Amino acid sequence: MSGSPQAPAYPDLVRDLADRGLLSGRWRQVFEAVPRSRFVPADVWRQLPDRCEPVVGRDAWLALVNSDEPVVTQLDDGVEGGPGVATSSNSMPSMVARMLGLLDVEDGKGRARAAGLDPAQLLDLGFALYAGARLPGVRLIHKDTEEGVQVWVTREDGAGATAATGEEVWQYGPGFLWEEIEEAWWEYESAGRPDAEQFGLTVTERGQHVWLRGPSEVIRPGKG
Template sequence: MTAAPLGEHAALVENLYGRGLLDETWRAVWHAVPRAPFIPRQAWRQGTTACEPLMTEDERLGLVHSDEPVVIQVDDGAPDGPGVATSSNSQPSMVARMLRLLLVESGHRVLEIGTASGYVAALLCRRVGDSRVYSVEIDPGLAHHATAVLRAAGYRPNLACGDGAGGWPDQAPFDRVLVTCALRTVPHRLVRQLVLGGVLVAPLARDFWSGAVIQLTADGNGGAAGRFQGGASYMPMRSHRPPALKQVDTTTCRTAAARLDPRALLTLGFALYAGTRLPRVRMVHADRADGAQVWLQDEDGCAATAVTGEDAYEYGVRSLWQEVERVHEEYLALGSLEARDFGVTVTARGQQVWLHHPERIIEPAPVHGPAA
């Protein structure tokens, strides 16, 4: 494979360093590990509805040298699919953020969940040494690719093909665990494989609008807790992909006066709060020239939609738009909340989201039917 020209690779690294995403140690590591050799010849750019294949080497290298993700697999590798991204080499600035949150030090043993292209494993090898890096990839084709390119680049981390949700218990404990695919909940098995004070960094998939990065510290008793550290958009772990939604019964449509502009819902703070108060309710949005449109739906087929400046519409036995407005009123009453005001505790009993401190657990809101 063709390595990135030094100038273009160096410019990308210096951009990350200038933005404060790399310290001096990681700066040297990134300079030593170019991105291009880890990207397969067949790659795609993430499109609005489907991935766009990179047709020329100039296109490929242009994307590789930018601060953008590079899709390396679509449709789980199946031919003639719709072109949905299922694996990527993540946006470099996001990789740098995740590695900074991981708080890696020399001598640490690091477990990576989601080897994908092998690039992050190579960065970790350069930072802590090959023998201290463990990486698990569920897809056999991607695992084969990562093994080949890592060896060609001179790296020999410990690699395995399997479901990363279970970690690598035979090689535990680890000082650090990095998850490079989105989780709906943090598997307790991963937390149990951390040493006392060990750190886990992972993106969590939120049903409301956006994903978020969590940084957890292990308590030595099988649990871990920590705060959200900003937004992130990652492809879901295969075993954590959301279930298909039921079809909405549009014959039950009714109008609901919208007292809230849908744009007010599109913040990470509200996504974290509402995603906990209204579990299993999904929201997607579309920007419009005059505002935004949102679509809400639960697992039972109840739904609601609203457009800036217009009434809302609700479907099914649940008043989803009215519930969202009530939850937004609660959110405003709590003050100006940011992602770091929220945190997560993971124990053998499950996962809980809290506000400000672990004792202040956010509970689900009651479900409301339509007003009489």
Template structure:
């Protein structure tokens, strides 16, 4: 059986050795074990659904690993399909986000998505609980988090509300961190940042993969509303904010398949840089990664579809099968050529600007190539 203290020490040591912790944050992590913020029942995320963890040995190994621990399925409903709806996040991702947040002594921080309260506990240990506000839409999760935080000696401001609106009562904030994925950055959060304040959030997209973004708020002028702008900072996979959950979409019409060849192979589309670029250029298109059995093992395959009923399947041998009225893979090919002509920008070359009326993805500089996100 994994000893909880030894497991936690090993996890923190691993985060430190990977360069994810400053000395200040290492000290905070050492005295803020995730085990103290977990309910009795937790789940492991399997490919098809969440599976309850039933033994102390399995629980100990999971808690001390660099993996998310699912703490709620199906929004708490009984006999659901087993879809994860809340978790204690992957420790390395939390450490990355807190590093990007770059908190300083005396700053006020707002967290969107309290969940178990672990991140609020880390922030309270670092800054003092009077400097931390956390918003959670699920009252039962918020109540559990309050108990865990109180047991650890912390009483940050906990608010039951939709994180889409932030927490105006505590504004302005020096830092805002979202521990749930956002389809767009709510302008209310930008409004609640001080000029020069930083927002770190996972921004989800339908085109393959989501990414962390780090935005800095500018200072509003008398005749203009404030904006926030900054770069993407690597991939991120988080459960979406409840008000930002997607829809099931339209099932493509497969009655008249059309086959052709392509020079844009599916593996060429599975980079974060292209996913961010294509997600902005093709906001109505969803791309999903898959695998097929090939002569050399498993080969990449991607599915794309849009809300109008068009779709396509692209295989590693260059074969494309399209459905519906539109040549959807043709749209992907055109955008891929644009991206290629821009010297294939990576996620580090790209960023986001949020205004009161729009959200724009840019390449290499905020005044460079920009596309509105619908």
């Protein structure tokens, strides 16, 4: 007589990432020491092609958390009664592993400086839209902390930064990604901190453009 199937175990996920060549020996040790479940709240959703499906029960929660899938952690910017659009998630472990590999972090490579803004401000939905257009290729993940939030940002060229509320910013890789993010924030602030409803998207045969308040006000990518 067979019992009910067990939920996937986190070590199996780490082993799979390592077998796929996504984790170096040092990053594998970090993944093994810090399970993904520490950063995932109790109420989550699975992202389906056409909707977000609530995850019910501990076994279903573990199955999703210990898989190589994104975990939706917030809908509609936290406002009840919305259409059910994912506005925050815990990223796919394989994507996180790839970004960490691109950072090429070694002892002594990090650069610390005072933060010019609270990283919690980066979670503003309007800013996410603005920064997505100004800083293409930049990805952000975050977790809540007792003091506020901690964020990790990376770019396809290997640039990266991590910042937590009340602490210094650490930057890695080429360029000064955090300075570019701060500059984008002050541009957004100067524009009146527009909410998501003031942004639009124009799609043509030649590409797509995000605009603010009108199709003629296209948000151009920065030079970073």
